[in-house]
Every structure is written in structure tokens, then in C-alpha cells.
Amino acid sequence: MTTSTTTQTSTPTAQATPATASATASATASATAGGAEHRHGPRLPWAQLAPDVYKAMIALDAAAKQGLDPTLVKLVKIRASQLNHCAFCIDMHIKDARKAGETEQRIYLLNAWEEATAFYSPKEQAALALTEAITLLTEGFVPDAVYDRAAAHFDATELAHLIALITTINAWNRFGVSTRMAPGRA
Numbered sequence: 373m374t375t376s377t378t379t380q381t382s383t384p385t386a387q388a389t390p391a392t393a394s395a396t397a398s399a400t401a402s403a404t405a406g407g408a409e410h411r412h413g414p415r416l417p418w419a420q421l422a423p424d425v426y427k428a429m430i431a432l433d434a435a436a437k438q439g440l441d442p443t444l445v446k447l448v449k450i451r452a453s454q455l456n457h458c459a460f461c462i463d464m465h466i467k468d469a470r471k472a473g474e475t476e477q478r479i480y481l482l483n484a485w486e487e488a489t490a491f492y493s494p495k496e497q498a499a500l501a502l503t504e505a506i507t508l509l510t511e512g513f514v515p516d517a518v519y520d521r522a523a524a525h526f527d528a529t530e531l532a533h534l535i536a537l538i539t540t541i542n543a544w545n546r547f548g549v550s551t552r553m554a555p556g557r558a
Contacts, residue, residue, distance in 0.1 A: 381400060418551045429543065436536035439529060444496055448476060448503050448534070449541045454483055454509045456545035463555035495525040499534060507539045 419426040437445045446469040453461035466479055481488040483499050492500065502522040505514040526534055547553070 458552035
């Protein structure tokens with residue numbers, strides 16, 4: 373993932389009294405507890421503020437995808453980004469996939485790839501299953517069956533790179549989501 377950075381502007385706020393601060397904190401807590409309401413727009417330009425981390429991520433991303441089919445790389449990046457709700461990465465990786473010749477139908481169906489297996493090779497399906505298992509670690513460990521399925525389609529070096537790729541896109545997604553990188557700027 374490469375990204376352009378944006379400057380963040382702040383808006384002046386009225387001075388809070390203890391009563392308004394308490395009311396605002398309560399409203400914020402109840403709104404975010406349900407996850408329904410939050411401020412949109414970029415929070416901070418993390419790549420500018422942590423340039424060494426950004427450069428390391430670029431290098432990790434390049435190293436992770438070595439030896440993997442570029443089409444497969446794009447599918448994995450889109451799928452992990454969908455699972456992580458990273459709008460910036462979804463937008464960027466779909467644009468990249470289109471430029472590389474990926475079909476609209478495969479892009480549209482990726483969110484339901486298990487129901488649309490005719491559109492993805494067995495190797496792609498194994499990679500997507502592994503992507504979901506690694507991305508959704510909070511739902512449990514990576515099942516042996518999912519790992520074994522991937523191992524049946526990838527040699528050991530490819531599998532190591534695939535796991536690195538999935539881990540890397542998940543890290544990118546976490547930077548994008550936590551700093552609210554805006555889609556449409558890649």
C-alpha cells in the first residue's frame with residue numbers, strides 16, 4: 373500500500389464547562405459503545421509522523437509478495453481489507469486490481485467467494501480461506517483444515533510469503549482504520 377498524505381485541520385470548539393463536558397463524554401460513550409456514531413475524516417498523517425515505520429511497511433509489503441501471483445496478491449489484499457472495513461485499502465486495491473485486468477464480476481463476488489467458487493481457482497479459494505482465518509484471529513486459531521488446504525496449493529516458501537502478505541495487509545488496514553485514511557486518495 374502506498375498512500376498520499378493529507379494535512380489535518382482542526383475546528384475551534386467552545387470552552388466546555390464541567391456540565392457540558394460530562395454530557396459530551398456520556399453522549400460519546402453511548403454513541404461509540406454501539407459503534408454507530410463516530411467522527412469521519414482523517415485523524416492524523418501517520419506516514420508523515422512515523423516515516424521510518426511507513427518505509428519499513430513498504431519494504432515488508434514488497435518482500436511479502438515476492439514469488440506470489442500478482443492476481444492472488446490483489447484478491448488477498450481486497451478480501452482482508454473488506455473484513456477489516458478499511459475503506460481506503462478497499463478502494464485502492466480494487467483500483468489496482470482493475471488496472472491489472474481483474475474482472476468486475478470477480479471483484480464484486482469476492483465478499484461472497486465461498487458462494488461463488490466457480491469464479492475462483494482452488495488455489496485462490498485456499499488463499500482466501502487462509503486470509504479470513506488469519507484476519508479474524510479473534511474468532512479462534514487458524515484451523516488445521518484451513519492451513520492444510522493452503523499447504524496443498526502452495527509450496528513452503530510460497531506459503532510463508534502468503535502468511536507474510538496476509539499479516540502485512542492486516543497491519544496496513546489497522547493503520548488505515550485507526551487513522552481514518554480517506555478513500556479515493558490513492
